[in-house]
Every structure is written in structure tokens, then in C-alpha cells.
Amino acid sequence: MIRLYNKKAGERYLSPWMFLIWGMVVVAIVAGILIFYSAKADVRQQEAQLLVARVVDCLVEQGHINENFLALKENFDVFKQCSLSGEIIDKSGKFYLYINVSDELENSIFEKPIEKGDKSFKVWCGVKEEAEAEFFAECYKKKIYALDKDNKKIILDIIASSNQFGKKL
């Protein structure tokens, strides 16, 4: 039995062990609460879909492809023509946009596809198809069939990708 007068009072309560136990309790509770309340609203997939929709809306009108786009090819300013922000899509490092145009035999019409933003996202999109990767950019691919002025079939391959999580200030 421990006699009170044999123990210093401070030793009883303020020992390092007590602080260690308190620390462990704090860490456990804080971790639990953070996990419970850290629900995230992930809208990267929706953003990618919206970006594709905006591009399709701008390049195809009533089933016919924008002739200006076919004429200018790679020099077509997709940002200006489609009212998209180049600063955000091309320079923020959080987006990727790929547009390839081919004929009905799937031969590319443009010398090279239009690519804007972080090109590494295209690789990430491939990885995401094979495996789960939560922090890789979310992708959305769409193949669109349209007609040119001679009513020949044109195929548009569009990939949009977003990795924007937002920012707590």
C-alpha cells in the first residue's frame, strides 16, 4: 500500500506517464473526429464532364462540325472560341484537355491532337482505368460523331481531366 506521505503529491499527478496517456487520448479523439467530419465533396468527375460538354457544344452544332475548327486545325484557339479560361485549364496544372479529329476510317485529320493543360493526366487516366487511384485526376472520355460540310463522317475524341480539389483558405 502506498502511504500518502511517502509520495510527493506532484509525482502522483504530473508524472510524464500521465501526460503520455493524455496525449494518446487526444490523438485518438482528434483522429476519430477528423476522420468522421472530413467528408469531401469530390466534383472532379463532374468538372471533367462539364468541360467535355462545353467543348462539344462549341465544336459541333446540330450534328455538323465547326468549319472554322476544321480549317484552322491545331491553330484553333479552343479557349477563346469556347469561352474557356486558358489561365485555369492550361496553366493551373489541375486540368487536361485532349481533342483528336479523325475521319471515318479513324485516320487522324490533324497533324497532332490538340492538348492543353497537364499532359501527365493522360497517363493517369490510363492508370485509373486499370486500378483505383484516389488522388489521380478524374477523367472523362467521349467519342463524338459529326458531319463536315460534305456530309462526311468526322470523329471527335475528347478527353477532359480535372484534379481540382479546392482550397481551404
Place this chain on the structure above:
Amino acid sequence: MIKRGDKRGMGLLLSTIIFIVLNLVFFASLFLFIGVKSTGVSLHEQVYAKQIALLIDGAKPGTSIEVDIYKLYEIAKKNEYQPAKSLVEINSQEKEVKVKLTERGKGYSFKHFNDALVVWGENSDKKKLHIEIKEAKA
């Protein structure tokens, strides 16, 4: 004159007081942390900032949007936050939507990629956010 036994008693009393004070500080900060986290402020800031940004992204020039932000005002009121201007801020230059619901916090920001001019206004009486998407100036 303080006797030896009295000294021991004083020490015991002092350490007990320190122990109780530390306990109070510990539990108070813990409950404060739980209280702040459980109001869902940060989640609502995030959800509304993203929803508004997506609405702007999907809108064509000429579109008018009205967003019900009653819930944001409820949370701000609960947190005794009186915004100087508005709970939601849309910066057309930075392409940024910012939502702030507490005095202490700095809010949440989310970028939109629509290059159109975004004109907006918040009606604090009706608790609605009005957004108009206009053709960007060349």
C-alpha cells in the same frame, strides 16, 4: 510559522489544483474542437463553393442563375457571423468562388473555368445569390 506537515498539505493542495486546472483545459479544448468540427461549417463552405463554381462552368453567356443560400445564412447566424458584404464572393478576374461562414475562418475557395464575365449579387433578405453570365469583353 509553517509546520512540516502543513508544507506537505500545501504541496498536495497545489498539485491537486494544477491537476484539476489541466483537466479542465484539456476537456474544454477537446469539447471546443468537437463543437467546431461538428457544426459542418467547412463542409458547407466546400459544397456551396463547388456547386456554384459548377453552375458557372456549365452556363452559357446570357444565363441567369438564382441560388438559394438560406442554409448558409442559417449556419452563419449560428456562428454569430455578420459578413461585411456577403457570404459568397465570386471573383471574375481570378475565376474564383469563395464561401466564408465564420468570423475566425477564412473560408473555402474553388476555381471555375468559364471565361465569361460573371456578374453577381447577394440578396441577404431573400437569402438568394443571383448570378448572370455575360459575354467576356475582348
